[in-house]
Amino acid sequence: MNDKLFEGELVRLTAANSEKDAEHFARWGQDSEFLRLMDTEIALPQSVKEAKDAIVKWMETERPDGIGFVMRARADDKPLGFIGLNGIRWNHGDAFVGIGMGEREYWGKGYGTDAMRVILRYAFTELNLHRVSLSVFEYNPRARRSYEKCDFRVEGRDRQVLHRDGKRYDVIFMGILGEEWRVTGDK
Amino acid sequence: MNEQLFRGELVRLTAFDAEKDAETESRWTHNAEFARLTFAEPAKPLSPVTIKKKYDDEKEKERNRYRFAIRALADDRLIGFIALQWIEWNNGACFLSFGIADAVDRSKGYAREAVRLVLRYAFGELNLFRLSAVTGSYNDRAIEFLQRAGFQIEVRRREALHRDGRRWDAVGLGMLKDEWSKR
Numbered sequence A: 001m002n003d004k005l006f007e008g009e010l011v012r013l014t015a016a017n018s019e020k021d022a023e024h025f026a027r028w029g030q031d032s033e034f035l036r037l038m039d040t041e042i043a044l045p046q047s048v049k050e051a052k053d054a055i056v057k058w059m060e061t062e063r064p065d066g067i068g069f070v071m072r073a074r075a076d077d078k079p080l081g082f083i084g085l086n087g088i089r090w091n092h093g094d095a096f097v098g099i100g101m102g103e104r105e106y107w108g109k110g111y112g113t114d115a116m117r118v119i120l121r122y123a124f125t126e127l128n129l130h131r132v133s134l135s136v137f138e139y140n141p142r143a144r145r146s147y148e149k150c151d152f153r154v155e156g157r158d159r160q161v162l163h164r165d166g167k168r169y170d171v172i173f174m175g176i177l178g179e180e181w182r183v184t185g186d187k
Numbered sequence B: 001m002n003e004q005l006f007r008g009e010l011v012r013l014t015a016f017d018a019e020k021d022a023e024t025e026s027r028w029t030h031n032a033e034f035a036r037l038t039f040a041e042p043a044k045p046l047s048p049v050t051i052k053k054k055y056d057d058e059k060e061k062e063r064n065r066y067r068f069a070i071r072a073l074a075d076d077r078l079i080g081f082i083a084l085q086w087i088e089w090n091n092g093a094c095f096l097s098f099g100i101a102d103a104v105d106r107s108k109g110y111a112r113e114a115v116r117l118v119l120r121y122a123f124g125e126l127n128l129f130r131l132s133a134v135t136g137s138y139n140d141r142a143i144e145f146l147q148r149a150g151f152q153i154e155v156r157r158r159e160a161l162h163r164d165g166r167r168w169d170a171v172g173l174g175m176l177k178d179e180w181s182k183r
Helices: A018-028 A032-038 A048-058 A111-125 A141-149 A178-184 B018-029 B032-038 B048-060 B110-125 B140-148 B177-181
Strands: A011-014 A067-073 A079-089 A094-101 A131-137 A153-164 A167-177 B011-014 B066-072 B078-088 B093-100 B130-136 B152-163 B166-176
Touching (some): A032 A094, A067 A111, A079 A111, A094 B152, A111 A141, A167 B152, B011 B110, B018 B048, B110 B140, B110 B177, B140 B166
Parallel strands (some): A094 A131, B093 B130
Antiparallel strands (some): A153 A167, B130 B166, B152 B166
């Protein structure tokens, strides 16, 4: 039994705390590059109040088909971003993982990869899912490399589905099966 | 300009009528084969009252979802549904789903015509850029049907579906407006 399910090497996954975290979420939401890397939707800043309401709705209210965590640096407990499993289909054992690293100075340093390893362990050893899915945008090669490090495989692409600054980009779908994760990820 | 977006030779596309159609849609949910061919959610019978509530919920989603009843022109009978949903207006992208509920109504060209009408609606009226559709690898008929309609297989999420003890892939297909206009 692993009693450190939520601990990685660099980060720990915790529950969100809307009182304390909302101002960080609102600050990350001012960064349009972050928003465009994270979501297909229209980039839009949020007030602290809106961020707080969203945290209450999506992270502090229990949902049957999703769970969200705040990533915190183990070193100083600083909130770095969020990660969660969404659209969990319990009948099929499939879920989509989504990650947003809000603190730019933590980009490209292994924090997101570490958080992904933690949530995969949670998905396969606690939720007992069969597979985990994600989508990553063609213009986000850094994220794609991170997912490949976690042994996600490319499973296809929605051609030209994103429209940013007058150009079209693909959304790439990736997936990892529990049996694949157990070969390399089950440490 | 084409004035008849909602009428073909065999079918017409209409709104759902909560009073008349909820009973029929409730009957569809008792057809497990149809439910499993059409949706990834667990098959579950729903009462007409539950269906009516869904009609009300859909009103609120109107800008992101257009759902039509497919009715046979011959007798105006409700035979299926077709929907454009999860529309992302900024990207011009959306998902197509449809189904002909009763086996006796299949292979008669109803779905082919409904899809033809909705593709014209999606690309010519909503001015979308692309459509996606997702089905299970057990649904060969739907995959071949969509390919004939001009969709290409783009994604194969391995073993994402679990039915009757077997694992199946979730197959994603897509079609761009350009590909539609050239047909």
